Amino acid sequence: MMLLVPRIDYMVVKWDKPKMPFFKLNTDGSMMQNSPAGAGGICRDSRRNIIMAFSSSLGNNSSNTTEAKAALYGLKWCVQNGINNLILKGYFMLIINMIKGKVLPPWHLKDTIIEAQKLAQKINCQFQYCSREANQVADALAKWSINHLDQNFFTMQNLPQSARGPYIMDQEQMPSLRFKHKKHTFW
Numbered sequence: 001m002m003l004l005v006p007r008i009d010y011m012v013v014k015w016d017k018p019k020m021p022f023f024k025l026n027t028d029g030s031m032m033q034n035s036p037a038g039a040g041g042i043c044r045d046s047r048r049n050i051i052m053a054f055s056s057s058l059g060n061n062s063s064n065t066t067e068a069k070a071a072l073y074g075l076k077w078c079v080q081n082g083i084n085n086l087i088l089k090g091y092f093m094l095i096i097n098m099i100k101g102k103v104l105p106p107w108h109l110k111d112t113i114i115e116a117q118k119l120a121q122k123i124n125c126q127f128q129y130c131s132r133e134a135n136q137v138a139d140a141l142a143k144w145s146i147n148h149l150d151q152n153f154f155t156m157q158n159l160p161q162s163a164r165g166p167y168i169m170d171q172e173q174m175p176s177l178r179f180k181h182k183k184h185t186f187w
Helices: 063-080 093-099 107-122 136-146 161-171
Strands: 007-013 023-030 037-044 050-059 085-090 124-129 151-154 176-182
Touching: 023 063, 023 136, 037 063, 037 136, 037 161, 050 063, 050 136, 063 085, 063 093, 063 107, 063 136, 085 093, 093 107, 093 124, 107 124, 136 161
Parallel strands: 023 085, 085 124
Antiparallel strands: 007 176, 023 037, 037 050, 050 151
16 A cells, blocks of 8 residues: 655745835735725835835725735825836736736726726836735735725834734845645656
């Protein structure tokens, strides 16, 4: 009798700072069962300093809508505040591909995606995927917004406690581990 034990692989993941002259905007959407959805994001410079962080309650929405609106809110702020070289990263490959024009958005996201595309064209903006472990500050802000029913902007001085730990980990370049279970095969 052959005993098969799944193999667990891991990868070291950390938030990486942008190279000069770029800024990096990480965004995320969050939903909890029987709760309103929320969006969160953080924009940092090449020295890892917070330029702006935000959270916004979004009411009842789908996960794709929350991810798209989080990206749009962050883009709007960056354009309004003169951020011209931007890397937008998030854990939402589908939405990134919609904004890049690689995937057609469904009708209910079309206006949001078109607005994000127009804003991105005004600045030098790149869209990139990042793993959940490299997006922890934006995730914490999105979750925080679920219990705070308005839109908030933050600096380091008033960053919510739930986002401070992940922010400090990013500042110190402390890694997280991403685990992946692999099944054994016979050949």
